[in-house]
Amino acid sequence: MGFEEVRFEQDSEKAIHNKPLQKALVNVTNRFRTARNKASEDVPNWDNLRAAAREIKKETIENLDKYLLMLEERVKRAGGKVHWAKDAEEASQIIVNIAREGNVKSVVKSKSMATEEIELNNSFEDAGIKVIETDLGEYIIQLAGERPSHIIAPAIHKTKEDISKLFSAKLGIPRYDKPEELTKVAREILRSEFLNADMGVSGANFAVAETGTIVIVENEGNARLTTTVPKIHVALVGIEKLIPRYEDLSLFLTVLARSATGQKSSTYVSFITGPKRSTDIDGPEEFHLVLLDNGRSKILASEETRESLYCIRCGACLNNCPVYRKVGGHSYGWVYSGPIGAIITPQLMGIDKAPELPFASSLCGACKDVCPVKIDFPKVLLELRKNVVESKKGSTGIGERFGIRLWRFTVEHESIYKITNKLSYYFQLPWKGRNGKLNSLPYPFSRWTDQRDFPAVAKKTFRERWKNNKGETG
Amino acid sequence: MVKVLKSLGVEVDFIEEQTCCGQPAFNSGYQDDARAVAERFLSIFDTTLNDESGKDAYIVCPSGSCTSMVKVFYEELFKNSPELLNKVRHVSQKTFEFSEFLIKVLNTVDVGAGYKGVVTYHDSCHLLRELGVKDGPRELIKSVKGVKFKEMELHDACCGFGGTFSIKFPKVSVSMLDEKIECIINSGADTLVSADMGCLMNIGGALSRREIPVRVMHLAELLASRG
Ligand code: SF4
Numbered sequence: 197m198g199f200e201e202v203r204f205e206q207d208s209e210k211a212i213h214n215k216p217l218q219k220a221l222v223n224v225t226n227r228f229r230t231a232r233n234k235a236s237e238d239v240p241n242w243d244n245l246r247a248a249a250r251e252i253k254k255e256t257i258e259n260l261d262k263y264l265l266m267l268e269e270r271v272k273r274a275g276g277k278v279h280w281a282k283d284a285e286e287a288s289q290i291i292v293n294i295a296r297e298g299n300v301k302s303v304v305k306s307k308s309m310a311t312e313e314i315e316l317n318n319s320f321e322d323a324g325i326k327v328i329e330t331d332l333g334e335y336i337i338q339l340a341g342e343r344p345s346h347i348i349a350p351a352i353h354k355t356k357e358d359i360s361k362l363f364s365a366k367l368g369i370p371r372y373d374k375p376e377e378l379t380k381v382a383r384e385i386l387r388s389e390f391l392n393a394d395m396g397v398s399g400a401n402f403a404v405a406e407t408g409t410i411v412i413v414e415n416e417g418n419a420r421l422t423t424t425v426p427k428i429h430v431a432l433v434g435i436e437k438l439i440p441r442y443e444d445l446s447l448f449l450t451v452l453a454r455s456a457t458g459q460k461s462s463t464y465v466s467f468i469t470g471p472k473r474s475t476d477i478d479g480p481e482e483f484h485l486v487l488l489d490n491g492r493s494k495i496l497a498s499e500e501t502r503e504s505l506y507c508i509r510c511g512a513c514l515n516n517c518p519v520y521r522k523v524g525g526h527s528y529g530w531v532y533s534g535p536i537g538a539i540i541t542p543q544l545m546g547i548d549k550a551p552e553l554p555f556a557s558s559l560c561g562a563c564k565d566v567c568p569v570k571i572d573f574p575k576v577l578l579e580l581r582k583n584v585v586e587s588k589k590g591s592t593g594i595g596e597r598f599g600i601r602l603w604r605f606t607v608e609h610e611s612i613y614k615i616t617n618k619l620s621y622y623f624q625l626p627w628k629g630r631n632g633k634l635n636s637l638p639y640p641f642s643r644w645t646d647q648r649d650f651p652a653v654a655k656k657t658f659r660e661r662w663k664n665n666k667g668e669t670g
Numbered sequence: 671m672v673k674v675l676k677s678l679g680v681e682v683d684f685i686e687e688q689t690c691c692g693q694p695a696f697n698s699g700y701q702d703d704a705r706a707v708a709e710r711f712l713s714i715f716d717t718t719l720n721d722e723s724g725k726d727a728y729i730v731c732p733s734g735s736c737t738s739m740v741k742v743f744y745e746e747l748f749k750n751s752p753e754l755l756n757k758v759r760h761v762s763q764k765t766f767e768f769s770e771f772l773i774k775v776l777n778t779v780d781v782g783a784g785y786k787g788v789v790t791y792h793d794s795c796h797l798l799r800e801l802g803v804k805d806g807p808r809e810l811i812k813s814v815k816g817v818k819f820k821e822m823e824l825h826d827a828c829c830g831f832g833g834t835f836s837i838k839f840p841k842v843s844v845s846m847l848d849e850k851i852e853c854i855i856n857s858g859a860d861t862l863v864s865a866d867m868g869c870l871m872n873i874g875g876a877l878s879r880r881e882i883p884v885r886v887m888h889l890a891e892l893l894a895s896r897g
Contacts, residue, residue, distance in 0.1 A: 209841045518828045522845045556839065558832025558846070559697060560795035574800075575746060581699030600695055604703045607689040608710060631878055643840040648847075648875030662684050 202529030202550040211524045216355050221521050224352045228515040231458025249451050250570045253506035256438050263405040263438050270408025274470025276483040283490050288319035291430055294484055295325055298428050300394040306419035307331035308399025310432045310488055312344055312531040328389045330418040332382055339366045345525025348456050348511040353524055396422035400433045406441045409469045413462035420464050429480040434488050436505040451568035455510040491544035500579040504539050506569040513563035535563035539576050547583050554580035620653040671732050671768055671890040674781055687714050693739040697833045705747055716757045719764055729765040732890055734797025734866045737767040742800045768890055769865055773806040780813040785895040788818045790859035793826040794866030807865050807889055822857035831872035847876050865889045
């Protein structure tokens with residue numbers, strides 16, 4: 197699947213014409229959005245909680261080096277091993293090596309965006325190690341060989357029928373059409389995979405520096421099994437997932453659950469500190485924490501966009517985004533989608549790989565309204581747009597540059613501005629339609645007039661009317 | 671806007687040197703060009719506000735997004751020019767979006783307007799989210815004699831304009847617009863009011879192309895109606 201280049205315009209058009217996808221997007225985002233809105237209104241000081249969460253994330257990210265070292269030390273003290281991975285390749289290598297050393301034949305995985313990011317499944321398969329996703333949504337997209345299209349609901353682009361067909365084709369079973377039947381099939385397969393697996397791979401929602409604890413929230417119980425049944429547990433965690441103190445968790449678990457699904461709390465919350473102790477009856481014998489950079493320290497270096505690292509991956513910005521609701525996750529070209537994808541993909545992968553993404557927003561700010569850590573999306577997007585322009589990539593080619601220069605020259609000179617206004621009246625005449633508006637204009641304005649009229653310029657400009665009567669008659 | 675303000679006893683002047691606040695370039699990533707244009711804007715208005723005749727004056731603007739450019743984003747644009755930040759603050763304190771000016775400065779809700787129709791209101795994104803203006807325009811609309819106000823669903827969802835976004839990704843923009851138009855039609859309104867020229871141009875452009883008989887009006891136009 198490897199990452200090549202984001203083609204937002206092309207892929208979004210496909211998504212817009214995909215009727216079942218459009219329906220699924222409306223249903224899912226509406227459901228999450230309504231639940232989130234209600235759950236946030238139920239908390240009287242919701243905005244204060246968001247502000248507090250932001251402050252803690254800010255403190256963490258500003259002092260990330262200190263907290264990372266603290267985390268490393270505490271995990272080791274609890275008997276775990278800590279590995280540092282500078283990029284996707286190194287992270288995959290580390291994890292595959294752990295598997296080889298432990299003589300692992302079969303791996304179960306719980307849902308993790310970080311493992312999607314490094315395409316870990318491919319590396320396991322290349323090494324001849326069997327790997328199975330155990331989150332239902334992830335299991336579905338693994339069978340389909342696709343990427344997640346939503347941070348917390350990875351298979352929302354698939355309809356019931358799609359899944360029924362997919363299961364039948366890939367698992368060699370009859371067609372089942374009811375969701376309960378399909379879930380039952382998956383559950384039975386996954387149960388036996390859990391019992392066979394020698395290694396469990398998870399991500400983490402939070403890593404607590406002070407105690408060396410990783411915290412995983414979920415609703416299916418598969419992460420609990422992934423992290424406890426096999427003899428080795430590996431957690432792949434982005435370096436931005438830290439929070440300093442154990443007591444910070446109550447705040448973060450609250451804002452995460454409510455923002456993500458509107459739940460008061462997720463069904464399962466697992467707290468994992470090192471491998472099993474001598475007094476424990478079960479649990480993994482080895483615990484490995486792999487800390488992933490993969491471009492994050494580049495973001496850390498940019499004061500302007502650093503807050504992109506505050507994200508706790510709740511998905512609320514996707515559900516609230518009018519663009520995501522139309523284009524779905526795959527249009528964003530990589531594992532992260534919606535507003536958060538638009539800001540972190542270009543930063544993690546390099547702006548030259550995704551120059552369209554910072555522009556794939558109307559800057560409406562609906563994401564900022566719901567983000568539990570109050571990421572200022574418009575500000576970050578504008579900064580990234582500036583970087584795209586400076587790097588001379590994407591649509592910001594020579595035509596646009598010339599357009600902006602022309603505009604600047606015009607608005608810097610009032611006399612020219614006036615003449616341009618006046619001349620526009622005459623220039624527009626050939627395109628004026630019967631309804632008195634401009635119905636078709638030459639490229640690039642045709643991109644407007646293909647489906648919308650453009651207002652015609654009045655013969656008498658406001659300035660002229662102002663000069664004549666100082667607005668006396670309107 | 672001029673008519674409404676004058677009817678309320680406000681003395682209105684229009685500085686003819688003014689052109690643009692710089693937002694189109696800023697939103698497209700051309701910050702140097704935006705800064706040059708914004709500096710021009712600042713110096714024109716700062717000079718006026720410092721004049722003997724201008725010291726009690728306000729700047730009133732009929733678009734939420736231009737107002738937010740001045741009041742919110744200038745701070746960002748000029749963050750590395752401390753010598754201009756004073757000007758920015760001075761000008762932005764005195765700058766008001768039209769509805770906000772009526773309500774906050776003039777303390778007026780009823781401007782004596784009359785209009786016969788069922789009106790729905792589209793929250794323009796910058797006015798709502800950057801400037802936090804939500805109830806004011808609705809109160810102003812409801813106070814117009816003869817108006818029946820109907821809230822539409824998804825009234826605060828973006829109409830898909832977003833400046834150059836509408837040209838860079840026209841298909842996405844129009845699909846957002848489709849949803850907005852559906853909400854407008856379902857509200858049963860015969861008139862759509864908003865307080866931002868960009869949104870009005872976008873929504874109006876599609877309504878007229880599709881020959882949907884919903885009238886599109888700027889808030890100021892509604893408040894100037896005497897029907
Ligand atoms: S950016 Fe904010 S709203 Fe979006 S996923 Fe991250 S935390 Fe949630």
